[in-house]
Amino acid sequence: MSTAILVLTRDGLALARRLRDARPDEGIVIFGPSCVVGACGGPVPSADEAAIGASSPFFATAEPGVFGWLGPLRLVFPTIWQRHDSIVAVMALGIVVRLAGPLALDKRRDPAVVVVDDAGRFAISVLGGHGAGANELAYRVAEVLGAQPVVTTASDVRGLPAVDQVGRDQGWTIERADNLTRVAASVVRRDTVAVWQDAGSFDWWRPFGPWPSHFHRLRSWDELPGLHASALLVISDRLEPENLPEEQTLVYRPPTLVAGIGCRRGTSLETIAAWTHSVLTAHGLAAGSLAALATVTLKVDEPGLLAFAAARQLPLVAFPPDQLAHQAGIETPSERVRSKIGIPAVAEPSALRASGASRLLVTKQKGPGVTVALARKPAGRSAAGTYQFTGPVDPKAGA
Template sequence: MTLVLEEGKQVKLEKNGTYAIVAITKHGVELARNLHKKFPQTDLFYMSKFEREDEQRRNISLFEGNVRLLLPSLFQEYKGIIMIVSLGAVVRMIAPLLKDKKTDPAVVVIDDKGEHVISVLSGHLGGANELTKEVAELLGATPVITTASDVQKTIPVDLFGSRFGWTWESAEKLTPVSASVVNEEQVAVIQESGERDWWHYDRPLPDTIKVYPSIEDALHAKPNAALVVTHRNLKEAEQAILENGVLYRPKVIVLGMGCNRGTSMEEIEQVIYSTLEELKFSIKSVKAICSIDLKKDEKGFLAISEKYNWDFICYSADELNRMSIDDPSETVFKFTGAYGVSEPAAKLFSGADTLSLVKKKSGNVTISVAVIPY
């Protein structure tokens, strides 16, 4: 996609997200980068004078000139625009672009301190009200919604779980599944992992949305659409649920890891991929790599955590030794002061009593895998 900003100047980018984030101030850029990291369905735009030199790797777009020149293209390309710009300025800039409430994108404004998130345009049909709530939750801000009534109080399919960092496996069925929800058809929710407090209204789920204990039970009920939340890869017999369904990946997988000093990112990455493939887990559900504080500067761990936007958490030997583990090692204790690294680190971060994988050694890497219980 090419965005034309002014005569003779263009910005080229690969559009990945459904929503655009725009910032034009120093504090706004900090806030925008934080939101972009937490909200995976977004593309970020800010002025080139705030360049950090990591923009290309993080698929962040820089622009020069008045932000007003960026908006016509964003209006055409994105379902919603999140602007960290003063409300009055936003109103003046978008006024010439408004066409119809059925087609205008959602517009949400955040103040420069990140204290308030305001639904500005297309609150109902465009989904700005729901977007406002989700963004406010991610930032710990106050949502400001001024419409007299607040839509249907149902599940926004494209934003489902976004406050927790859930991502879609594919966006292919977002539109038809959203239609099923809005049209009050029978919709199944199957949740195997992830945060459980996703229903935030002060009323029960609509009668048309039912939660099932398994994909098998949902398939037997023959719903019109389905929302499936799991960290694992579906079996062939379960794939039918996605004929009109969206598969969400919650951030629940914790990788406890150790490695020999200087192990390359590529080797670490290969071990992670092969391990998750063996477990039939999705890499999109990885939340963190955890290790001992002796590894806090390990370049391979730092690089892969940055590449995939994972947390990288390190614990002291004393913290690790407080955990009960299946395979304590005197050799590991001799070199690190801890009786284990990958196994207790995975348990400590995840809070899980048992692990999906207990300490596998592969080349220069040791890995344990836990799933955060909710």
């Protein structure tokens, strides 16, 4: 995360230095008016232009990571807003409200904004409390300065789950995100909220406080109509029923599934992607819960497989043949595969070994030049292999 600290006074600059020095590895930068951080009207040292851009409205000072500006803050604030993920402003709250208000367009993209008073007594989460991480930032700032964190988001002050944060620390993704605001409103109004869960950690609610009395766990989908719930949280790696409330449902996808993949030489990205999606859909499983792809090291130079992993932003984990040869749980061994590469299968043992599962969720499914098997990770386990590839790969790696 790129964090900028804005100051207007020398007392504010002292607070900014304490914050920066407490987290030296985060690349925090400090900005202030020229008369506070350097000489009034200070020139731009040419040696530092590369750090801030030759056309930047800021100038570098003699202190590394500290930059000044000339003129009013309102002229340079939009540049800081665009360049940084989070902003800590050591100044009056009203100044920040006037500056940030016209720039705040989308809470999913706007930076986190925290305001600290010049005496360092309060750290106020102003914008992006949940989505951008301003609440967490306010707590961190307060801890360093010995200040009082001020967080006003309704779910936090009432000890209720923040629906845009559920499972976030465990890598869960959210589908039907357009419903976040409506569902959050139901939560804080303490309307009835139904919860269906069959995957992921069942302790997801604990960081928020006790289990809310207006949350009702479903044991069967048949219970939902009679509950007359105002909102529905679905936590699953399976495809949800089609008749769920259109505008009151949030779907969370825990990363629980591992797809073991074998393929012929030259099989395309499109073929691998289409067949993997087909296998998931046919077995009622959600593509959003894929945690990793797995294969044998002999296949890690396959352009189609690498492209599929990159397109889905999934790690590709791979194992040498000798680690897959005697993997327990293989259900459909192939003599044809054994004769070619010396092991009885690729998709099934890869899925099992990468997931840590003792049995397959879906046995090998044969497609056009590609085979796919699926396994579910035991709770709390990350997909892992002898080799992990998350970006461009050396075709000789792991061979």
